[in-house]
Amino acid sequence: MRYFNTIVVGGGPSGITCSYHLKMNNIEHLIIEKGEMLQTWKYERWDSFYLVTPNWMTNLPGLNHEIPYNNEYMSKDEILRVFECYLNFVCPNYMENTNIGRISKCEEGYLLETDQGKFMAKHIIIATGMYNNPFFPGISEKIPKNIFQMHSSDYRNPDQLKPGNVVVVGSGWSGVQIALELRKLTGRDIYLSIGSMTPLPTVYRNVNGVYWLNRLSGFKKGKAILSYHLDDFKNDNIANKLNQNLKQCQMKGVQILGRMNDVEEEILIFSDSLLKSIEDADDYLDQVKIRIEEHIAKEKVEVSSGTLDHYNNRLDLDLLNRITELDLDRNKIGNIIWCTGFKRDYSWIDLPIFNEKGLPKVEDGESISENIYFCSLGLKVDNKLKSAFGVGLFAINESAERTVQMLLDNTMK
Numbered sequence: 001m002r003y004f005n006t007i008v009v010g011g012g013p014s015g016i017t018c019s020y021h022l023k024m025n026n027i028e029h030l031i032i033e034k035g036e037m038l039q040t041w042k043y044e045r046w047d048s049f050y051l052v053t054p055n056w057m058t059n060l061p062g063l064n065h066e067i068p069y070n071n072e073y074m075s076k077d078e079i080l081r082v083f084e085c086y087l088n089f090v091c092p093n094y095m096e097n098t099n100i101g102r103i104s105k106c107e108e109g110y111l112l113e114t115d116q117g118k119f120m121a122k123h124i125i126i127a128t129g130m131y132n133n134p135f136f137p138g139i140s141e142k143i144p145k146n147i148f149q150m151h152s153s154d155y156r157n158p159d160q161l162k163p164g165n166v167v168v169v170g171s172g173w174s175g176v177q178i179a180l181e182l183r184k185l186t187g188r189d190i191y192l193s194i195g196s197m198t199p200l201p202t203v204y205r206n207v208n209g210v211y212w213l214n215r216l217s218g219f220k221k222g223k224a225i226l227s228y229h230l231d232d233f234k235n236d237n238i239a240n241k242l243n244q245n246l247k248q249c250q251m252k253g254v255q256i257l258g259r260m261n262d263v264e265e266e267i268l269i270f271s272d273s274l275l276k277s278i279e280d281a282d283d284y285l286d287q288v289k290i291r292i293e294e295h296i297a298k299e300k301v302e303v304s305s306g307t308l309d310h311y312n313n314r315l316d317l318d319l320l321n322r323i324t325e326l327d328l329d330r331n332k333i334g335n336i337i338w339c340t341g342f343k344r345d346y347s348w349i350d351l352p353i354f355n356e357k358g359l360p361k362v363e364d365g366e367s368i369s370e371n372i373y374f375c376s377l378g379l380k381v382d383n384k385l386k387s388a389f390g391v392g393l394f395a396i397n398e399s400a401e402r403t404v405q406m407l408l409d410n411t412m413k
């Protein structure tokens with residue numbers, strides 16, 4: 001049995017940033033990672049992946065001077081290099097390829113039973129991220145066996161595809177990036193199925209939309225805001241990334257369909273409420289804008305009037321192909337890529353700290369059980385905000401810092 005004051009579960013950017021703050025406070029700790037450190041960034045992004053947040057929004061305390069303070073975007077290899085540099089800089093004590101079978105309460109704190117032995121810790125920080133297990137909707141099981149299916153987390157490049165056209169399901173950033181890439185590089189017919197959407201303004205008040213999402217999610221700290229300037233839009237690295245949206249899909253010939261509702265033998269069935277989804281998305285966007293305005297007024301955020309706003313990427317409704325059925329054979333569909341997100345899994349935590357949906361009951365990041373914390377979760381989130389992307393690389397530092405502060409406060413008690 002090995003004992004640590006604190007065990008951090010998960011060796012992604014959040015876990016490493018927690019380690020930074022724990023070290024700053026001389027708290028002995030160990031990170032336990034089920035795969036390799038930075039697993040998701042090494043193995044779960046496609047080859048042509050680019051961050052959707054600009055450089056200035058990556059916020060790694062102690063190493064920020066190495067990250068360009070500009071509005072350009074890092075590729076998968078560039079951001080991985082930054083994270084690896086950060087891992088070397090923080091140099092945490094960690095164990096990789098370690099599966100935690102169970103965390104339970106014991107007299108001294110918590111007992112962790114792993115396939116590498118037992119551990120005990122007074123404090124546990126869960127930093128396993130929001131994107132654990134690839135989610136496939138139930139209808140994926142009804143897809144005929146001859147159709148190749150994969151989740152976006154397994155997608156690397158078009159060489160993986162089997163012959164035939166492609167249906168991409170899900171219109172988040174992953175679905176849009178993958179659909180655009182496939183259309184451009186393969187010239188095949190690409191169908192993009194979209195469900196209910198919770199869009200963000202790409203740029204609002206001259207600032208990246210994800211910044212506003214972080215603010216609305218309760219995160220305040222971070223680097224000083226870097227607004228866009230007119231010249232930014234002449235830079236391909238910036239303009240191309242900001243243009244990764246449904247409008248661009250439409251312009252490049254990706255066929256946009258409603259939500260995939262069912263499969264009947266060889267026929268994919270889509271909802272006929274595509275127009276309604278688009279209308280709802282536009283309404284949602286308007287609501288988000290109102291809330292950003294309220295936030296700016298309430299918090300007295302200093303921003304410009306927003307002449308470069310880049311959010312009005314509304315689809316041309318006349319160009320929509322309103323089909324609700326796709327015959328797999330007749331349309332030569334050979335592939336389906338599910339960009340349908342992830343489910344979180346805490347089944348290995350044997351503690352009564354979860355709600356009926358299996359999500360941790362947290363208040364300001366602190367779980368209802370003593371000395372167990374969920375990093376990157378549960379700051380005072382605006383519940384009306386539906387996006388899953390409440391926390392990103394910009395907010396990780398604030399979340400880690402607050403987590404370690406709570407741990408310190410509890411130690412003092």
Ligand SMILES: Cc1cc2nc3c(=O)[nH]c(=O)nc-3n(C[C@H](O)[C@H](O)[C@H](O)COP(=O)(O)OP(=O)(O)OC[C@H]3O[C@@H](n4cnc5c(N)ncnc54)[C@H](O)[C@@H]3O)c2cc1C
Pocket residue numbers: 009010011012013014015032033034035036037038039040041045050051052053098099100127128129130131132174348376391392393394
């Ligand atoms: C496709 C995609 C694109 C994204 N793009 C951006 C972007 O452009 N900008 C941005 O700010 N954010 C982006 N994000 C969100 C991004 O994942 C986070 O900002 C960042 O990676 C969060 O870091 P994290 O350490 O909290 O989570 P992760 O990076 O997911 O790390 C969690 C770690 O915990 C490990 N783990 C999970 N379960 C266990 C367990 N039971 N035991 C031990 N270890 C475990 C995992 O293997 C992983 O290494 C993106 C997410 C996805 C899925």
